[in-house]
Amino acid sequence: KNEVEQSPQNLTAQEGEFITINCSYSVGISALHWLQQHPGGGIVSLFMLSSGKKKHGRLIATINIQEKHSSLHITASHPRDSAVYICAVPNFGNEKLTFGTGTRLTIIP
């Protein structure tokens, strides 16, 4: 079973700061998901990546397959970025996801 760990568990920052959230996993994978969950509970997929780097607006995700590590960065953070960010890895074959425990991000104006 793949173990997925995230750090930090909680992160509070001032508006405008550069944010980094880390994710490590124990078993080799073909892809990794970064997800965002707002207080209402619904989950939105931010990225799915299998190598290198992806960018969408102020969000950047990187993955190092050899080191079994991924990072999510937020540039010029804004209070509306406040949410829980979760990384998840799929199981080979049925693609069911194993999730990290999430990072609760709070951006203070």
Next chain:
Amino acid sequence: DTGVSQNPRHKITKRGQNVTFRCDPISEHNRLYWYRQTLGQGPEFLTYFQNEAQLEKSRLLSDRFSAERPKGSFSTLEIQRTEQGDSAMYLCASSPNFSREAFFGQGTRLTVV
């Protein structure tokens, strides 16, 4: 297509009652997953359907839980004789075949009192 839809969004029930949740996946998505998320934790896998076939069930899915996906479209998750420990967010996700993408619904938050 409006995405994955879950109903109800919230459910409060008394201990011992039965509850049923519904998930409507994105049309033509063959794979459907149920996950459960307790407070402060990441979601955990419950069960997985490929079309109408339930191919995998987690040990978390006790005999009080049953899930169906008749005709390979919408799915229902029923919990019988609810317990306070069943209080959680129940999430549904769907994926097309041959894709690693996952599309999530808004979840159903269950509170057992």
